[in-house]
Amino acid sequence: MLNHHPRSLDPIFQALADPTRRGMVARLAQGPASVSELAEPFDMSLPAIVQHLQVLETSGLVASEKIGRVRTCRIEPQALLTARDWLESQRAAWEARFDRLDAYLAQLQAKEKKHGRKRKSRA
Template sequence: MVNQQTPLDSVFHALADPTRRAVISRLLKGAAPVKRLAEPFAMGLPAFLKHLTVLETSGLIRSEKRGRVRTCHINEDRLAAAESWLSQQRAIWQGRTDRLAAFVESQIPEEKNP
């Protein structure tokens, strides 16, 4: 079952790379053409396009071509799905750490006043 990825798996795979996270951060400000997205990165356009392919495959971005210009847009629904999962995990772990803190505090003997 190694080849069976859930949509959330592909999102986190896409977000695992700093270049792709930077692209997502830029697209959160608004749509941008590929050429402008690639400018800040010290890599050739073919390498950068591979990053965009990963982002598109994960569903985090979509692109449209008008004439010779390919413009990328963020898919906020897919990003919200990842954020929702992270929020659920945060709530679970906060509950666990709160219970652990309560347990530890219950094990500390109270100081008696003289």
């Protein structure tokens, strides 16, 4: 059984629930960038950008390292995978139940065609 409710998903989804932070993630998916490079597309003060960056780092989606006076940020793909896998497992669960329902309905119809009386008992 998969672990469906790890608390670590909280900060990941929280971090992704903001267009500025998603923009940063998308930028970093193309390769590492400095803080100012990350800030450039956004009409926002640098402290605001740094705060977004802290949210991303705390969530584990981004890591960074300071060399000289430049902080270089890179994406942390494992956190991305953690979120994607949770979503995928939910989708898969939904589809499995959909398929079971579908099979059940097909069976119902098949039996009705033949005899119109016999029914499977399982729900």
